[in-house]
Amino acid sequence: MKIRAEEEEAVASEAPREGKRLTPDSVQKVADLRFVSSVKGQKSKVSSSPRSSVTGPHCRTLSGNQVWRSPAVTCMQVGDPAHLRAMLRPLRLLLSGLQTQPSRCCSSFVSRMRYVNRLKEDDEACAAALKDGSIFLFHRLSPLLRCTDVGTFSPAALTCSDVQSVLQRLGSDGSPLKEAVLIGCSEQNQAQFCLDVGELDQAAVEEASQGSFIDLRKAFFLLPAAEAPLVSKGQALLRWHQSTRFCGASGQPAQRNRAGSQRFCSSSSTVYYPKMSAVAVALVSDGKRCLLGRQPSFPRGLYSALAGFCDMGETLEEALCREVAEEVGLEIQSISYSSSQHWPFPHSSFMLGCHALVSPAHTQLCVDRSELEDARWFTVDEITRALQVKAPPRRGDPPILWLPPKHALANRLIREWVEQQRKSEGGA
Ligand SMILES: NC(=O)C1=CN([C@@H]2O[C@H](COP(=O)(O)OP(=O)(O)OC[C@H]3O[C@@H](n4cnc5c(N)ncnc54)[C@H](O)[C@@H]3O)[C@@H](O)[C@H]2O)C=CC1
Structure with missing residues (x-):
């Protein structure tokens, strides 16, 4: 696909680079710009009509938070016999979108999934996302829960600065934060991490973070069905890291990537992924x-x-x-x-x-x-x-x-x- 110079610039301005934070929105903008470019490229191959120009992707909500995006809309001059067809096209697309899978989907769900995927591949972006993200603390694999006003339990989502101040208060230099593992992205577009602070005194962390570490067997059933999988995934990833520190082939330490989605042994060139x-x-x-x-x-x-x-x-x-x-x-x-x-x-x-x-x-x-x-x-x-x-x-x-x-x-x-x-x- 050929992208013109100004489009390349636009893509580059949205693409993550040093000093610029990667967010689900920026991932989507880059995808949109690339998409418009690709449609232009395809268009010029199919038709060279000078009266056609691509204006950009068109969004419409069909249900809930799903936003289906139709292919880019082509503008025609008024009076052109194609004008009526072009005017009716959004309606046709909407109706066809109700019956068949649209050609491209850019719901907020897709943006979040692509964002998480990018964080797994890009250590710098992941480190930056941690600063704005939420962190779920564990102590020796038990999640930190808080009791809500209505007497139910919820996993305590701390900000990075909250965790830093808890660590500082307990005399830690903040280096444990590097051990945080990416677990996902909230519907509010916030990267989510988990971190085991098992080296620190449990009661002191509980006091500083106003929560209680509860054994997962108990926590899992105290939490609402929507939140239990989050702590179970966090615990599973932390457990995997704790038990996969060394390469089974070389016996050497296996280094983790920033997101914690894999470990790598440079001696044997083996990549390890979390297992179930x-x-x-x-x-x-x-x-x-x-x-x-x-x-x-x-x-x-x-x-x-x-x-x-x-x-x-x-x-x-x-x-x-x-x-x-x-x-x-x-x-x-x-x-x-x-x-x-x-x-x-x-x-x-x-x-x-x-x-x-x-x-x-x-x-x-x-x-x-x-x-x-x-x-x-x-x-x-x-x-x-x-x-x-x-x-x-x-x-x-x-x-x-x-x-x-x-x-x-x-x-x-x-x-x-x-x-x-x-x-x-x-x-x-
Ligand atoms: N979520 C749910 O609704 C349910 C979950 N389970 C879970 O399913 C799992 C299996 O159930 P059961 O067979 O009844 O459990 P089990 O724990 O009695 O395992 C049976 C045997 O499988 C072998 N085994 C243990 N770990 C293994 C592994 N990782 N790979 C291969 N073999 C292994 C051992 O020889 C063990 O004695 C358990 O972890 C249980 O907690 C079982 C029923 C319902």
């Missing part, structure tokens, strides 16, 4: 009942969907069929994918959730007691009652069924199954 283990989780049904199992380590009364780590080289379907065969001795007939989740316990897993069907003629369980303490079929009424239970059963309480918490993918699969059963009962 793939786990298949399935809610097995025979069409009328669903199958749940429990491990001896589960809290009293808790039953969950069957799950297992994917073996190297296995597909999701193969892993599910193997796990169900191993754990309860059943053969799966069909699988439908539901959704996925990052699960931080005990270490990062990438959970892939499915619904699985077995033949109603072959539902006899043969439980492998080395894997599961128990597995049972439950009716939709039993599950519906269990979904109403608000607190786990205490010692001495009569035995009741207790289901995984709402943040867990297994809970989602169970709710989806109940909904599906109710629908088919209604349809029957």
Whole structure:
């Protein structure tokens, strides 16, 4: 693509350089300028009409915060037979945009994702973004939470200067800030980082930052569903850095990039990226009942969907069929994918959730007691009652069924199954 001199200048003026901060907006402006240039380039190849000129990209909001951008609008002289067509073009584009994927999308979501991607690649831009960003503190992998006015909990988002003053107050020179790891970008276009201050006294940091470090197992379930993934991602990245300081090939220290999205060993030229283990989780049904199992380590009364780590080289379907065969001795007939989740316990897993069907003629369980303490079929009424239970059963309480918490993918699969059963009962 050929960009003319003044456009190159315009692109350069928006492109990040020394002393100029990279923001989601500047990333978008550069993309816009390049886009206009590319349309001009394409136009001159297709048509050389002197009456046509490109004025710039055209935005319109279709829904929510999604802003779909149509190709650049071409201006025509009034009186030109093409004038009417040109005037109707925005309407045609809007209508076609409702039916098909537009050719280009520059929603604020896209800008944020591109911005985060740039920060991962550009150490200087990332260091600058940290100064304006928000930082989530952890102490030995426990996130800092604050209690809100309405009694709920929220991860404490500190500014860089807040963290600097906390560090200074505790006699630190501020160098721990270099260990901050990029986790994303907020909807307010602020880069988000996490930082473990485990070297400092926990109570002193809590006092200085007006929050409490809470173990992730507890924190995860105290937080609203929208905020729990943020702390779980932060913890997963910090844990990965703490356990991947050295190269497995050379034994030499592996250096991290500024964003903390990778580590590199210059001795063996190996790049390391954060890792997750793939786990298949399935809610097995025979069409009328669903199958749940429990491990001896589960809290009293808790039953969950069957799950297992994917073996190297296995597909999701193969892993599910193997796990169900191993754990309860059943053969799966069909699988439908539901959704996925990052699960931080005990270490990062990438959970892939499915619904699985077995033949109603072959539902006899043969439980492998080395894997599961128990597995049972439950009716939709039993599950519906269990979904109403608000607190786990205490010692001495009569035995009741207790289901995984709402943040867990297994809970989602169970709710989806109940909904599906109710629908088919209604349809029957
Ligand atoms: N979010 C959710 O809704 C659910 C999450 N889970 C999670 O899924 C994971 C797997 O579940 P289970 O198999 O029941 O757990 P598990 O912890 O009982 O693991 C079973 C066996 O897999 C092996 N293993 C452990 N880590 C591994 C790894 N990284 N890669 C390969 N093999 C490994 C070990 O031999 C272990 O004994 C657990 O981390 C569990 O917390 C399980 C069910 C629901």
